[in-house]
Amino acid sequence: MTEINLHACLSGERVVLEPLTLEHTAALSLAARDGALWELWYTSVPHPDEMAAYIQEAMKSESLGESLAFAVRDKLSGLVVGSTRICSWDQANRRLEIGYTWYAKSAQRSGINTETKLLLLGYAFETLGVIAVEFRTHWFNQASRNAIARLGAKQDGVLRNHKILKDGSLRDTVVFSILDSEWPAVKANLQFRLLQHKE
Numbered sequence: 001m002t003e004i005n006l007h008a009c010l011s012g013e014r015v016v017l018e019p020l021t022l023e024h025t026a027a028l029s030l031a032a033r034d035g036a037l038w039e040l041w042y043t044s045v046p047h048p049d050e051m052a053a054y055i056q057e058a059m060k061s062e063s064l065g066e067s068l069a070f071a072v073r074d075k076l077s078g079l080v081v082g083s084t085r086i087c088s089w090d091q092a093n094r095r096l097e098i099g100y101t102w103y104a105k106s107a108q109r110s111g112i113n114t115e116t117k118l119l120l121l122g123y124a125f126e127t128l129g130v131i132a133v134e135f136r137t138h139w140f141n142q143a144s145r146n147a148i149a150r151l152g153a154k155q156d157g158v159l160r161n162h163k164i165l166k167d168g169s170l171r172d173t174v175v176f177s178i179l180d181s182e183w184p185a186v187k188a189n190l191q192f193r194l195l196q197h198k199e
Helices: 022-033 048-063 112-127 142-151 180-198
Strands: 015-019 068-074 080-090 095-103 132-138 154-164 170-179
Touching (some): 022 048, 022 080, 048 068, 095 112, 112 142, 112 180
Antiparallel strands (some): 015 068, 080 095, 132 170
16 A cells, blocks of 8 residues: 555645645635535535534545545635545555545635646656546536546546435536546646746
8 A cells, every 4th residue: 555644735836735634624614605615516515514524524534545635725815715635546556536626616716726736636646656537527517527627637438327416316427537648748738827827
């Protein structure tokens, strides 16, 4: 099993990805309230009252070596603006997924997601040595699908009736991926997009 430092932060120019702990509960609850994100039926953002349980579930998965969860802190404001994870980590086959990503409405389309993905993908390919990174989203979450495509990920397919959601509806899941051979070009694209956000 690959050894990872669960206490390591990933830091860029605009964001710091901090290992997720219960100390982030209040800040993430505030972030979720910015846009009432839990009301978007096609996302899995927890209600502020459920944030502690959400974090505990992430920490449990982390303890099993299946994931690595982060709080996303905006360096400019100092505020925690969202959360993201390395998850579904199949160490034997050197694959993982980047998911459970959500941001306060005010942090969306700000460059924060671009740098967050640059940090996570760099960590996945350059430190963990994976050969593929997956992204999955709800068929009806067009904003998420567009954001994943802008990263340079390619759509692999659609898993129909993939999950039963809390409200009983069925989720079709769109699967995207980036391969290790594609990472240099994806990295250059993300770095270029970050420069554009600075102008």
